[in-house]
Amino acid sequence: MQRTQLATTPLGATGLEITRVGFGAWAIGGGGWEFGWGPQADDESAAAIHRALELGVNWIDTAAAYGFGRSEEVVGRALEGLARRPYVFTKASLLDDGTGRVRHSLKRDSILREAEASLKRLGVDAIDLYQIHWPIPEGDIEEGWAAMAELKERGLVRHIGVSNFDTGQLKRIQGIAPVETLQPQYSLIDREAEDEILHFAEREDIGVIVYSPMGSGLLTGAITRERIAAMPADDWRRSDPRFTEPQLSRHLGIAARLQEVADFYDTTPGAVAVAWTLRNPAVDGAITGFRRPAQVDPILAAANLELTDSDITLIEGRS
Numbered sequence: 001m002q003r004t005q006l007a008t009t010p011l012g013a014t015g016l017e018i019t020r021v022g023f024g025a026w027a028i029g030g031g032g033w034e035f036g037w038g039p040q041a042d043d044e045s046a047a048a049i050h051r052a053l054e055l056g057v058n059w060i061d062t063a064a065a066y067g068f069g070r071s072e073e074v075v076g077r078a079l080e081g082l083a084r085r086p087y088v089f090t091k092a093s094l095l096d097d098g099t100g101r102v103r104h105s106l107k108r109d110s111i112l113r114e115a116e117a118s119l120k121r122l123g124v125d126a127i128d129l130y131q132i133h134w135p136i137p138e139g140d141i142e143e144g145w146a147a148m149a150e151l152k153e154r155g156l157v158r159h160i161g162v163s164n165f166d167t168g169q170l171k172r173i174q175g176i177a178p179v180e181t182l183q184p185q186y187s188l189i190d191r192e193a194e195d196e197i198l199h200f201a202e203r204e205d206i207g208v209i210v211y212s213p214m215g216s217g218l219l220t221g222a223i224t225r226e227r228i229a230a231m232p233a234d235d236w237r238r239s240d241p242r243f244t245e246p247q248l249s250r251h252l253g254i255a256a257r258l259q260e261v262a263d264f265y266d267t268t269p270g271a272v273a274v275a276w277t278l279r280n281p282a283v284d285g286a287i288t289g290f291r292r293p294a295q296v297d298p299i300l301a302a303a304n305l306e307l308t309d310s311d312i313t314l315i316e317g318r319s
Contacts, residue, residue, distance in 0.1 A: 006056040006303040011284050012207025014159045014180050016087060016128070020278050020303040022059040022209065023052045023086075024287035028074055029067025031234035034101045036067065037291070038232030044292050046078040051293040055300050059087040061183075061209065061287045063133055064118050065094035065102060072121035080123055089129035089209075090118050091163060091183075093136070093144060104136040106144030115151050130157035131183060135169050142173060149177035161207070167200045179206055183287075186210035186277050188219060188258075188315065189242060189251050194280070202282035213277040213286040214270045214299075218242060218251045221259050221269035254317070261311050267301045274302035276315060 006019040028048070030040035049060065062071045072090060079085045092114040097103040105111075118127060130148060135141050148160040161181030162170070170179055182201050184193040190212070201208050216237055217223050225248070231238045241247055258269035265272070274286045290296050307315075 006058075006300065008058075009284050010207075011129075011209070012181055012201075013205045014129070014207055016059075016159070016207075018087065018209075018285050019056060019058050020285055021057060021274060021300055022061055022089075022285050022287050023049060023057050024211065024289035025049075025060055025062035025071045025075055026066050026211075027289045027291050029065075029071035031232060032100060033065075033068055033096070033234075035065075035236045036234050037237075038235040040291060042070075042074050042077075045074045047293045048290040048296055049075065049078040051296045052290060052300070053082075053086060055296060057086065057300070059089060059128075059285070061089040061211075062122075063091035063094070064114055064121075065091070065133060068096040068100075069117070069121055072118055076121050076123040085124075087128040088122055088124055089131065090122065090127055091131040091133040092118070093133045104134060106132065106135075106137060106140035106147075108143055108147040108150075111144055111147035112151065115156055119156065126155060127157040129159045129161055129181060131161045131163050131181065132165075134164050135162070135166075138169070141165075141169055142176060145173040145176050152177070163211070165197075167196050170197075170200065170204075170206075174204075179204075181207040181209065183209050183211055185212050186280075186283070187213050187215045188254050188273060188276060189215040189247075198280060198282035208283050209285040209287055210277050210283055211287045213274045213288065215242065215251065215273070216240075216289075219255050219258055219269060219273035221255050221262070223252070223255070254315070257315050257317060261307070261315055264311075265301075265305065267305065268298040270299050271302040271305060272307070272311075272315070274299060275305040275307050276312070278302065279307055279312070 027037040028045035031038040094102045151157045163183035186193045
């Protein structure tokens with residue numbers, strides 16, 4: 001399998017060297033659950049994974065919650081038999097409540113059961129990075145984190161991290177075991193991470209991989225009002241405030257500015273949006289979601305795209 005040379009960087013202090021862009025497997029969990037993306041063909045998902053690996057991507061981020069196991073199963077089948085597999089990252093703490101909606105659990109026994117199920121679905125002996133998906137219930141984060149540390153001690157996972165935690169929550173659990181990685185939401189339309197958490201992670205040498213760097217599609221240049229109206233009923237974005245007015249007009253304006261920069265570099269707005277997140281010194285990698293092979297090539301340019309200060313001024317709408 002021929003591989004291209006994508007820029008890489010250390011993931012915090014984990015010892016893992018990751019490509020600046022990774023494969024995000026949220027959308028390949030398909031529809032039929034609370035945060036689904038509508039119908040998805042598993043063969044297209046597998047083909048998208050193979051294309052990303054062919055182009056040099058060396059990590060995949062998924063979660064047990066994505067389609068309640070479906071995403072992990074697809075990832076496992078796609079990696080089966082590969083001579084060289086990528087790093088596999090996944091997450092725990094969101095469970096099916098029996099109606100297609102999520103319920104949260106950070107209880108030790110629940111985390112341990114989730115890990116065993118994920119290992120089986122993914123077809124691996126150990127998960128390269130295991131993460132708490134959400135710090136809910138907040139009163140149980142210490143118990144959940146202790147369970148993650150136990151899994152690492154048992155060799156079932158190699159590294160442990162968290163997603164969606166704030167600074168106070170990180171400080172609470174650091175005494176139990178070092179927090180190796182953090183996964184916050186970060187994009188041009190959601191910059192809250194800049195206020196504190198990214199600075200904290202950088203000071204503490206916590207590896208950072210950001211999710212939704214393209215605003216769940218809003219910054220790709222492919223989203224229009226008509227496309228939103230035509231989204232399947234089980235695509236969570238239809239009812240998200242970011243995809244409706246008054247926020248929508250603002251976000252489409254950002255996408256238009258991204259298009260201007262993309263035209264200069266002969267690339268795509270989505271690649272520029274991802275490159276913008278990678279410019280932050282705290283960010284090691286960006287999780288980019290792909291549902292079809294054709295979506296992969298235009299975005300991976302972000303791994304090697306170096307934006308200038310004037311690009312940033314234009315993108316951010318500053319005069």
